[in-house]
Amino acid sequence: MAGNRGVAYMGPGKVEVQETDYPKLELQDGPGVHPDNIGRKCNHGVILKVATTNICGSDQHMVRGRTTAPQHLVLGHEILGEVVEVGSDVEFIKVGDLCSVPFNIACGRCRNCKEGKTGICLTVNPARPGAAYGYVDMGGWVGGQAEYVMVPYADFNLLRFPDKDKALSKLTDLTMLSDIFPTGYHGAVSAGVKPGSTVYIAGAGPVGLAAAAGAQLLGAAVVIVADLVPERLAQARSFGCETVDVSKGDPKDQILQILGVPEVDCGVDAVGFEARGHGEGAAQEAPATVLNSLMEITAAGGALGIPGLYVTGDPGGIDEAAKVGSLSLSLGTGWAKSLSFVTGQCPVMKYNYGLMQAILNDKVQIAKAVNATVISLDEAPQGYADFDQGAAKKFVIDPHGMVAA
Structure with a gap:
């Protein structure tokens, strides 16, 4: 044997x-x-x-x-x-x-x-x-x-x-x-990426980079990838993506500099439940940050693709709610803007x-x-x-x- x-x-x-x-x-x-x-x-x-x-x-x-x-x-x-x-x-x-x-x-x-x-x-x-x-x-x-x-x-x-x-x-x-490739691509498809779209992808890890490559394959006009790690942002730029360093503050300001408007057509969460804050809080874990930020910067009537992993059991969660996958989401923002959400396994x-x-x-x-x-x-x-x-x-x-x- x-x-x-x-x-x-x-x-x-x-x-x-x-x-x-x-x-x-x-x-x-x-x-x-x-x-x-x-x-x-x-x-x-x-x-x-x-x-x-x-x-x-x-x-x-x-x-x-x-x-x-x-x-x-x-x-x-x-x-x-x-x-x-x-x-x-x-x-x-x-x-x-x-x-x-x-x-x-x-x-x-x-x-x-x-x-x-x-x-x-x-x-x-x-x-x-x-x-x-x-x-x-x-x-x-x-x-x-x-x-x-x-x-x-x-x-x-x-x-x-x-x-x-x-x-x-x-x-x-x-x-x-x-x-990784189908998952990233699924995030882009779920966010409604099509020829001419502007896309914001939270997370420049492998899934986020795969989502960026998938968005390009779908014909996106501009793909913006956000992260905290300079080397990962450089990797995103290596194949034609714009980048946002969320340690420098609210992504809206940097999106405005790139696009001339502070919002995108499509948003992708490639981070998941171990998300961290933005700006001065970037080093601290804040698991709802990415989803709430995406709702803010995605245009009304748009969609969020969420290939990032969320779990129902997290022993290391920052509080009792997070330990069972319960996050403080601004669902009212999503409702007011008529945003669509697609999550789960690809x-x-x-x-x-x-x-x-x-x-x-x-x-x-x-x-x-x-x-x-x-x-x-x-x-x-x-x-x-x-x-x-x-x-x-x-x-x-x-x-x-x-x-x-």
């Missing part, structure tokens, strides 16, 4: 690369596995040799101790891999196929899946709608920051690359299809085929936009530490040296 190694959460601020079980086509008991999922047969699944798997800001929330994630949970929901074993019920995916794995696990059979709402599949997580690999409260499916991983409902979930050799030459771009399969074609046909360079930086599996703990310090990079783990090859 082949071995396996994976990146495991060991407690606040700590991850380790550990020996872990080689995956089976059946859910085993383990950290975070819902009791009703133990022993669940997955003859509809495959085993992947992981080619690339990325560190995500959502992973970082867990590693900081800001969720109820259990120790020894193998992390990683951004996965691209080569099929090495197929279950007896798999019909169309074959051994040797190179595939992207949507981070949302979906059965393809329930009402929500049939309606394209794959982020809130009704069957894969007994606790609530929606599941993901290696993530807290998402059913206990083992994560992909490992050498091998099991993917259920493979015929439905996997996006097979039509030209394997061409795909291998673009791994650092195509690895973004599992989450339904990756709604977008990943088209974005794959954009990558393969050189219409977008998403790896360059997010500054994809390849590291080995053993370097993952340092990657987490660097990312936590605000590194303007998207860390791509290469467990088998396939990117280098």
Whole structure:
């Protein structure tokens, strides 16, 4: 039996690369596995040799101790891999196929899946709608920051690359299809970005930069990206974005200087529940700041796309309300301006085929936009530490040296 190694959460601020079980086509008991999922047969699944798997800001929330994630949970929901074993019920995916794995696990059979709402599949997580690999409260499916991983409902979930050799030459771009690129793009689509739009994106981390690249792909006239970290703002400017440094005060003043008016057509929250203040309060956590600011600066009748993560359990919340995901929102502002809000998991399969074609046909360079930086599996703990310090990079783990090859 082949071995396996994976990146495991060991407690606040700590991850380790550990020996872990080689995956089976059946859910085993383990950290975070819902009791009703133990022993669940997955003859509809495959085993992947992981080619690339990325560190995500959502992973970082867990590693900081800001969720109820259990120790020894193998992390990683951004996965691209080569099929090495197929279950007896798999019909169309074959051994040797190179595939992207949507981070949302979906059965393809329930009402929500049939309606394209794959982020809130009704069957894969007994606790609530929606599941993901290696993530807290998402059913206990083992994560992909490992050498091998099991993917259920493979015929439905996997996006097979039509030209394997061409795909291998673009791994650092195509690895973004599992989450970050569709999620950022979904934020832009949800905000109503169209040709000629002016767009404000809060957060210049990888999802914010992906949202900016997505907004450009949708034809936005001006894309403004806001952050506190100078290196991340410089990364946004590297592919044609305007920037706002929110440590210098109210974004409206800087938007006015850029556009001549203090508002935008479309707003995207790519920060989430660990948001910080603006101006002199920029160093302090203020979780409702981004959403309230977006309502202020988005034109009446506009929309907010909210791909940033919000949770219902945050042990590190600044007050009792924040610890249960309750924020002080100025909903009256949103109502008075007739703003629309779209939040929740991105339904990756709604977008990943088209974005794959954009990558393969050189219409977008998403790896360059997010500054994809390849590291080995053993370097993952340092990657987490660097990312936590605000590194303007998207860390791509290469467990088998396939990117280098």
